[in-house]
Amino acid sequence: MIWNKEMECADRETMRALQLEKLKWSVQYEYDHVPYYAAKMDEAGVKPEDIQTLEDIQFLPFLTKEDLAANYPTGLFAAPMKDIIRIQSSSGTTGKPKIMGFTQNDMDIWGEAVARGLTMCGIGANDVAHIAYGYGLFTGGLGAHLGAETVGATVLPMSSGNTARQIRFMQDMKSDLLCCTPSYALTIAEAVEKAGIKPEELQLRAGLFGAEPWTQSMRDKIEKGLGIKAHDIYGLTEITGPGMATSCEMNDGMHVQEDLFYPEIVDPDTLKPLPDGETGELVFTTLGKTGTPMIRYRTRDICYLKRGKCLCGRTTVRMSRVFGRTDDMLIVKGVNVFPSTFEIFIDKFDELTLNYKIIVDRKHNSDTIELLVELAEGLEFDDIDFVENLKDRIERSLRDELQIGCKVRLLNAGTLPRSEGKAVRVEDRRRFE
Amino acid sequence: MIVKQVSVFVENETGRLAKLMQVLEDNGVDLNAATIAETGEYGILRCIVQNPDETVEILKKNNFLSSITNVIAVTIENRPGGLNAVLKILAAAGIAVKYIYSTIQSLSGNAVIMMKVEDPEKAAKLLTEKGVKLFCLEDLK
Numbered sequence: 001m002i003w004n005k006e007m008e009c010a011d012r013e014t015m016r017a018l019q020l021e022k023l024k025w026s027v028q029y030e031y032d033h034v035p036y037y038a039a040k041m042d043e044a045g046v047k048p049e050d051i052q053t054l055e056d057i058q059f060l061p062f063l064t065k066e067d068l069a070a071n072y073p074t075g076l077f078a079a080p081m082k083d084i085i086r087i088q089s090s091s092g093t094t095g096k097p098k099i100m101g102f103t104q105n106d107m108d109i110w111g112e113a114v115a116r117g118l119t120m121c122g123i124g125a126n127d128v129a130h131i132a133y134g135y136g137l138f139t140g141g142l143g144a145h146l147g148a149e150t151v152g153a154t155v156l157p158m159s160s161g162n163t164a165r166q167i168r169f170m171q172d173m174k175s176d177l178l179c180c181t182p183s184y185a186l187t188i189a190e191a192v193e194k195a196g197i198k199p200e201e202l203q204l205r206a207g208l209f210g211a212e213p214w215t216q217s218m219r220d221k222i223e224k225g226l227g228i229k230a231h232d233i234y235g236l237t238e239i240t241g242p243g244m245a246t247s248c249e250m251n252d253g254m255h256v257q258e259d260l261f262y263p264e265i266v267d268p269d270t271l272k273p274l275p276d277g278e279t280g281e282l283v284f285t286t287l288g289k290t291g292t293p294m295i296r297y298r299t300r301d302i303c304y305l306k307r308g309k310c311l312c313g314r315t316t317v318r319m320s321r322v323f324g325r326t327d328d329m330l331i332v333k334g335v336n337v338f339p340s341t342f343e344i345f346i347d348k349f350d351e352l353t354l355n356y357k358i359i360v361d362r363k364h365n366s367d368t369i370e371l372l373v374e375l376a377e378g379l380e381f382d383d384i385d386f387v388e389n390l391k392d393r394i395e396r397s398l399r400d401e402l403q404i405g406c407k408v409r410l411l412n413a414g415t416l417p418r419s420e421g422k423a424v425r426v427e428d429r430r431r432f433e
Numbered sequence: 434m435i436v437k438q439v440s441v442f443v444e445n446e447t448g449r450l451a452k453l454m455q456v457l458e459d460n461g462v463d464l465n466a467a468t469i470a471e472t473g474e475y476g477i478l479r480c481i482v483q484n485p486d487e488t489v490e491i492l493k494k495n496n497f498l499s500s501i502t503n504v505i506a507v508t509i510e511n512r513p514g515g516l517n518a519v520l521k522i523l524a525a526a527g528i529a530v531k532y533i534y535s536t537i538q539s540l541s542g543n544a545v546i547m548m549k550v551e552d553p554e555k556a557a558k559l560l561t562e563k564g565v566k567l568f569c570l571e572d573l574k
Binding site for chain 1 (some may be wrong): 438440442443470472474475477479493496497500502531549
């Protein structure tokens with residue numbers, strides 16, 4: 001089943017003609033409604049009418065997360081607030097969240113994109129979609145929810161957590177599709193096994209997993225443990241959210257909804273476009289969005305693109321899995337975590353020095369963060385209680401302020417390695433090979 | 434009467450305590466008494482040395498945080514009820530004992546116990562009045 005055959009199976013010329021038409025419109029719209037970007041274009045000496053072919057996109061200036069921060073909160077909004085019907089957000093390096101506004105038109109685009117992905121999973125009006133992504137500002141839960149409503153499925157808005165309840169609903173409501181992060185899917189699979197439930201006793205057929213990197217061995221375990229076919233879903237809040245690309249039953253890359261989101265791969269250093277098949281930074285331009293449209297937004301995700309008709313019949317360009325990120329942002333449990341956030345946090349504790357190190361690991365299929373900090377001089381710590389209380393206070397505060405469960409390890413001042421120049425603050429011990 | 438104890442923060446890593454001892458040895462610091470309170474991740478070494486303030490400085494230079502804590506050194510008779518005799522006095526006066534540990538040497542039939550109490554001054558005065566002998570730092574050499 002294909003949700004939108006016309007778009008998903010279009011021949012290359014048709015797709016390119018449509019993309020060019022929508023690109024011209026989008027650039028003109030951005031130029032007319034976002035003064036910040038118009039100034040960027042003027043500075044680069046490009047006018048909307050200079051865009052005559054798809055390749056001309058390379059003359060347009062990029063947008064980055066720094067641009068979003070500089071225009072916090074709504075400086076890049078292109079539509080008046082009366083037309084914005086939804087805000088979604090993800091955390092930012094500067095300590096400022098990225099605020100994205102959606103018009104009804106944008107919600108329709110998002111719903112259309114996710115609907116195509118759900119259809120790739122074989123999910124339609126007769127099915128029960130079990131959404132175990134977190135709901136809220138994070139686009140995971142509400143994005144999957146929107147797509148499931150668009151295809152007319154019966155939506156179970158479970159949100160994440162309470163695994164026993166997830167499994168009960170899965171059994172009693174006969175869920176067909178599970179949407180969540182791959183690590184949570186694995187946790188559910190393990191809990192299912194522990195409860196003595198056989199995969200075939202569940203109705204589940206498919207899973208739609210994304211928002212964090214995962215491995216083939218994880219996929220195997222999830223598929224076997226839940227008796228399902230696992231699909232990848234990709235997206236980022238700045239462009240829209242999950243559903244911008246989804247893998248079909250062939251599991252041979254994720255089909256990018258390229259009539260809605262135009263992808264490019266550029267060399268992260270020279271910023272020159274790279275040909276298909278070459279690995280570089282993924283850049284997206286929204287085609288037709290009106291709330292916070294983005295022109296050439298640098299995702300920082302490293303991957304490659306592959307064109308050519310897929311065995312499933314779709315002709316849309318496919319993106320490989322994401323190999324890494326060009327900056328130091330960490331994605332832990334599907335949540336963006338920036339080392340600099342910890343710096344600001346640690347600064348508030350007089351009992352600590354400013355040195356720190358973050359160790360990210362994956363234990364029992366779940367990401368863990370350990371924060372190593374140094375005790376400052378002049379503390380009275382002959383009592384274990386004093387040290388334990390301090391540790392407790394830091395951990396609790398991290399949970400409250402950064403919404404991240406994090407283990408704190410206290411060290412003597414001067415024991416963390418000092419580096420010259422850029423400090424190595426993060427040790428990511430997770431392996432995705 | 435009051436003895437300055439040095440409390441040192443030690444990460445629970447293989448060789449870390451040995452490193453601390455190496456620093457003390459290199460600087461000619463002798464331990465007259467020592468005990469470790471530990472959790473899974475770190476321990477706090479409490480020790481009695483002859484030059485506590487200087488030791489704190491030496492440790493700081495070698496990346497070990499330490500602080501001075503006031504404790505008392507109580508001599509008790511080495512017999513059943515010896516420690517209890519002292520504890521009863523403190524309990525009756527409502528002075529809480531946080532922790533105790535024994536020194537390395539014992540003196541002619543008596544034991545010397547290091548004691549961290551709520552109010553060291555008050556405890557020292559009280560115990561002396563009740564005829565309990567307290568040691569000062571030099572006595573522990």
